[in-house]
Amino acid sequence: MAQRNAPITCLASETLSDIFRYTLPSRPPLVYSPFPAPTFPIPNSSQAPLLLCQISSRFCEIAGADPRLWRSLCTEKIVNPQLMEVWLKQAGDISLSLRIARALGPSPQWPLVYINPSILPDLSYISPIQHYLPILLPKISQCRQLQMVDCFIPQFVPPVSFLVLESLSVTIQRTNLPAARWLSHALGGAPRLTRFHWSGPAVAVPWAQLSHLSLDVKPFGPSLLRSVLDTATQVQHLRLHFELAIPHLQTTSVQLSVTTFSIVGGSQLAHSIILPNLTHLIIEWAGPTSNADDSDLPSFLQHSQCAITTLEVWELPFLGFPNVLLSRQVSHSLRHLVIVSK
Template structure:
């Protein structure tokens, strides 16, 4: 490679760094910032770079930035793990650790915690990002006392550890002054709630939630997930103001929306809401909007919403005037148009048809075969009147099977701009 050989090492090192896998881009639909944890593979950088020539191997192995991220689940031996981390030298680390084969260990594949934890724990003080899955009970392993570099922590404790840890009053997480992002799927323990900017949390019960939510003074992105029976047999407390939250991901029991007030809310994501009464779901959402007096810019609606949801909520004063991006299923969007026509007859042009089928997802279709020369651009004009600021519509139907064309149907993104042509 005569041309490459003339490239200075500093530039080549920058090229190597850009060859690393990219973190997943999950868009707004993910509450947690995307962080790259590299799987050791000869098919991807940095190991791939070491196979090209001697110069590349020497430069790659002496570039700590290429080795500062690792998904330890993919490490085959403790020697491989130790070699990888030694090449990172003194760089801050991003580590993903999973305790595998917890219940039925395979004789040839022992638990990764038994193999790697003693080594990995010595690196925790250098971790900038840390993801711990199936984390063991505190009696099996205690967290270090200090995490001076830690900015992002993702924790899911193992089922066998939860009961033991519920009774712990001391912090499981030591001193972590730089921690800003936390996903916590574990017991009720003291955590640095007040310094967080991103939080994903599934509270165990209302008492824990009530004692904790007032500490969310700095959080800007919040995900809450309440279990189906979370509010069973108890009365809802007065809602608490979470003053800085601009993005809210909410799933589970919709009654939880009545427990918070979010005056700065701009982005709302609703995922798999569960209620016994569809009307209660809609009223809970409207309660959040009206108490918060916010202006929603982005609204994402995923599976689990009631048939009455689209019209009651989408046309609310906190949504319709300011909405610029909407994610909704074609089923719910069809219901929205149907509700509009019911509430205000003759709103939809006569030549617009709504295609429905019993055994598959609803579709918005051009239906030129039914009305030559017409298309769903007429529906786009209805959307433009309802949502004057709308510039993007995403149809999300998850995974389903279309019997007509025998193809899988996934999310369809529709950008409404210029003349607001609406094509699906």
């Protein structure tokens, strides 16, 4: 009896190529999160697109000819620079989504480089990012989405222009000033940047063009907060992370554009910021180190005279939760309540 081919093999190459895009790894975002985490695939022979190349010669040819399948990549666990080079070559000249992260921990497959234990006492070894730089630098200006985690950028690295960059997420040590200066200079040539997450030392950023801003700066002083609030006048989704209390401002800042506000660490907002058009409030964490009073958030909502339709609480117990839920700005308008508790 002749072996029958699976129906999918009879489809046109263009149709198969479109289907292959839906086989790429993905992660479901939180239901109402305004700061979705993009998926950066780690090369894995049991997942697409590499898995597609093992099914048949035709599937391999179709997958290899579609740069859209190779436009996203996480470098964190790649110990073979040749694999990274081949992957990025498959992407061609289209816009990229890259996560550039330093792989921590000793690896028997890669030479070890010792770093100063006084800076990172618990992380003594890193994979040498300098081996990846010759491969990554020619491609980094193609990035539409870029995520950099704890990256060391040597002094010799030339500045780049992010002409197509739309979303940037950076997490670095607050002592990593060379990386902060390099990125600050590069962002002067990022006309399309609208989504920005920063965790690290203070940095100069084109705040005025941003629609999504997530900021975690240590120390987060009043001058920086005032500068951000005065300049980032187009921000619709705002996330602020405070180590302790929110810096007190001499005059209250009114932000008309903000509709979604996410706060981490502190809640003394009533005398610092007013958000009259706020509809989506996210309380990520309001632990004891925030020195928060139970009435702080209700007072902020009352001053803002907003109408909350979506409330998210990501960490319980949160002592002020009943007061927030019963406040007039929440109880009369709330449609969606999301509670995420570990």
